[in-house]
Each structure stands twice: as structure tokens, then as C-alpha cells.
Amino acid sequence: MAGIKAKAKLKGDAVKVKALMKHPMESGLRKDKKGNPIPAHHITEITLLAGGETLMTANFGPAVSKNPYISMIVAGPAKGDELTIAWIDNKGESASTEVVVK
Amino acid sequence: METINTTRRTLLKGTALASVLGITGIVDLLTMSQANAAWSEVAFESGSVGDVMKALFNEDLTPTESADITLKAPDIAENGAVVPIGVKSTMPGINRIVILVEQNPSPLTATFNLGKGARADVSTRIKMGKTSDVIALVEADGKLYAARKNVKVTIGGCGG
Amino acid sequence: MGYIKMIRITALTILGLILFAGAAVATPEGDRKAFSDFYTNRFSDIPASDFVNGVYAIDAASRVQWEQIEDFPPYELDIDDGEVLYQAPFANGKTYASCFGDDLSVIRGKYPNWDADKAIVMTLELAINNCREANNEKPLKYKKGAIAQLSSYIAMQGRGNSINVVIPADSSAAMEAYENGKEFFYSKRGQLNFSCSDCHMSNSGNKVRADLLSPALGHTSHFPVYRSKWGGLGTLHRRFGGCNKNVRAKPFSAQGEEYRNLEYFLSYMNNGLELNGPGARK
DSSP states (O other), X not given: XXXXXXXXXXXXXXXXXXXXXXXXXXXSOOBOTTSOBXXXXXXXXXXXXXTTEEEEEEEEOTTBOSSOEEEEEEESOOTTOEEEEEEXXXXXXXXXXXXXXX | OHHHHHHHHHHHHHOHHHHHHTOOOHHHHHTSOHHHHSOXXXXXXXXXXXXXHHHHHSSOOOOEEOTTEEEEOOSEESOTTOEEEEEXXXXXXXXXXXXXXXXXSSOEEEXXXXXXXXXXXXXXXXXXXXXXXXXXXXXXXXXXXXXXXEEEXXXXXXXX | OOHHHHHHHHHHHHHHHHHHXXXXXXXXXXXXXXXXXXXXXXXXXXXXXXXXXXHHHHOHHHHHHHHHHHTSOTHHHHHHHHHXXXXXXXXXXXXXXXXXXXXXXXXXXXXXXXXXXXXXXXOHHHHHHHHHHHTXXXXXXXXXXXXXXXXXXXXXXXXXXXXXXXXXXXXXXXXXXHHHHHXXXXXXXTTTTBOHHIIIIITTTSEEBTEEXXXXXXXGGGOSEEETTTTEEEOHHHHHXXXXXXXXXXXXXXXXXXXXXXXXXXXXXXXXXBOOOSEEEO
16 A cells, blocks of 8 residues: 555446556656756656556656556446556566455 | 468567566457557657657547546646646547647557457546646547647745 | 714724834734734725735636636655555554644644744644654755645645634733734835735735736735745745745745744634645746
């Protein structure tokens, strides 16, 4: 759960999935107090799945805000279905979580 | 068959998440174009909208301005570090949405690759270095459409 | 109208005018009423209860962006971390509940208060560290990180409760702390020679460069705060320090006497308003 928090709600005929991801989203352009460049460290891909099937992916660059937010709308999943959302970053670190559609 | 094996391998490599998640449903990945699902360093590091276009579409395409794209963005950003942006469109056959910030050092900010059942209705929060047009591109049925909105980014007086 | 009633109404009106002018009959409750009236008069179409939302109560354009962020605010991650921190036992096996009690919903509303034993204003963050030290744990730093996350979890549990800061009638020291906080609020400081009231009272609703100055009424209700500028969560005293630096004054130490007394005064001014922390601001 740490690293990503998600909510999924059925509205009419589609599910709105919202997620908040814990990540510094460093662009690589900033410098620290000593003048050394802070290396780029940001989420690159996000995937939303239902039953192992990919519903949507997103690619983020470092210009997405720190602790990134994403919202998506997908038709298909029903109330009670479990979705998986995951991210991976440019260092290969990743996080994922399951969320039940309410 | 040679082609499918190569594509499969490239797709798996391109979508780093695939190995993380242990996805066995390769068929679904194949439905998305290779370029879409992979994070492109060239595209995200391009310094101008034109170069982003070349990286994403192989040529500096001029999209068609479309009123069918709703781009939600503030007139004046409360803080350039966190600007809420929403893109929505009811055009048929949309497979990708791209968000660009024209005046950012690297304009390509995010892309959304719509798979099965995904609606063209996404939002996120972005960083803007200065006042700039935010451009939403929508790729539908092989054609490219766009909407843009100017967002002012100001210098505040209350830091702390 | 009865003669006695007329006299009473006239007397109260005169008293009100005196309080507003800040003269002899000042009591904390009188101060609070005058403080609140100042803002409800200045922003006449905004009810007092709305001021807990700061600039978003007085500026529609930024309110829209704030509401979009509040749809899934970044401090939710901190609240979750705060919950883990709060529930984790100390090395000696005890937990924060042994200091704060089992009812999470009432903790936030107890602070700040006058601690008669220590003869100081006690704040939530100071109480957290007192609890840690009483259980042989190292104290946390006061501006951000774990202290803010713990505070955000406790604030969330206490949301919706009324602010009710008490100045014990039998304690002249408590009254002195309140008066010190009040004096701090109205005193000029720094190279720019501004008092808190210069910006947040006389110029509330005006702009300093492109920033809208928030009213001081409601200021303390929503802390700790996730600021877009910080890209993270910070405590009230972190913000006090930042504001002092803005007028080029040397900041006082977080959880030092000056800021605790200021918190006491400002929180008292918010009595009756709703606790709505943690908050999201730019």
C-alpha cells in the first residue's frame, strides 16, 4: 500500500479510478544546497488492470507534480471487482495496490 | 512466427511494468502499439513541441484544433508546482491523450494510452515553469486533434 | 421597547464600540468577538464559519483549484503514514494512547491548552514529544516529517470538532501567555517592519505581489498543512517561521515560547470555529 493509494467508484456505466502516488518526481534539473545536481527520479509508467487485463497505461515525465495524482475513467468493471494499479520509475522502483470498486 | 515473437519481446522490454506485475496476458499488451506503452526518453526530453511531435509521431505534425476536446485548466495557476489539468473528449476511436506545456524546458508532460473500455477523461496535476499554453492532443483513428489554453503562472509574495 | 432593555442595548453597543477600539475593557472573549467582527464586516458576504478555509473563502478562482486538489489531497498519504506511526508501540511496549487516551476524536480539540504543572502553553506537537520522552524515545523535530504526519492523523480524527481554547480564570500566568501571543500578533518586526496584523488583518484580501493575503481568522484550524510550495506537510510553527522570514525577521524556534503563545492567542480567536485539519494550501 505504501507508495500508492487508490479509490475506485462506479458512476453510472463507468468506474472512476483515482490514485495518489508517493514520489519525489525529481526532474534532474534541480541542484541541492551544495550546488550538486539532484538526479532525475520520477515515475515513468502507470498501469491500470482488471483481472490481469490492462485497461489503461500512462507515461509520466518529471513535469508531473510531486506526489503525482491521476484520475481515469474505465467502462467494464463492476461493483466489487478488484482493480490493480501500479507504477514504475526511472530507477526501476515500483509500487502497486489493489482497489475494490465501490 | 518471427514478427510476433520480436514484437512480444520488445513490448515486454518496453513495458517495464510487465515484469514487475508478472503479466501473463500478453495478448492484451499486443493490442496497444509498441510506441504508446513504452516510456520514451527521446520524447520526454525533447525541448520543443515540434521535437516532441517528431519523437511521438515521426514527423512534426500539425494537429487539427478541435472544440470536441475539453481542456480544464485554471486561468491563473495558484502555484506553478501543482496545476490541476483535465482532458476530456467524446470523439470516437480515441487511443491516446497527450499533455504538453509549451514553455516548459521539456514540453511533453504526460501521455495516457487508452485500452479496453477506457474513456477519454483523464486528469492529473502538473508543474509549469512559467506562463504558457497547455496543449491537449487527442489521437483518434490515426488523426491528431488539439485544444490549448493559456495558463498564467505568477510569482507570489508569501513564501516561507 | 422597554426602558431597561433600551439602556442595556445602548450599554452593550457602547461596550462593543470600546472593544472594537481596543480600549480598557479588553477580555479574551471581548478580543475574540472584536476580531471575528472585524473580518465578518470586512468580508460581509462570508459567514464566520467559512474562514477556516483561508483564502479559498474569499477567492473563487483559487477555490476551484483547491477543491480539485481536495478531491484526493496529497496529505492523505501522510495521514496513512501518521496512523502507522501512532499505532506502533514504543520500545518499552507502550503506545501514544497511554499518553493521549483511547478516544482519538477528542485529542486534537484539547490543544493548545494551559498546562498548569509546567506553567506553559501546551501544544499538540509538544505533547507528542513529551509522550515520546516519557517513554524513552527520542524527540522528533518540530517542523516536518514524522511530527507532522502524527499531527495530521490526529487532526483528521478530530475534524469537525469545535475549537475551544480555555484560559483558566484562576491563572494569571495563562492570561499572561495569551497577552504575549496577542502582543506578538500586533507587533511589527523584521526589516520590512510588518506585524502579523499588517498583512492578515488590515490588508487581508489584498495582494502582495501575486499572493492574496489570507484573513487571520481561521488561520490555525487546518494545520498541519500540505503546501504545494513545500511539496509536503508542515506544522503551524514551520509556517510561523516562514512568515517571519518573509518580513525578513529572524524566525523564532518551533515550539519555543513565542510561537506557542502566538498559537494560544490565535487559536483562542478561532473559538467556535470548526477544526478542519489537515489542510491543503499553495
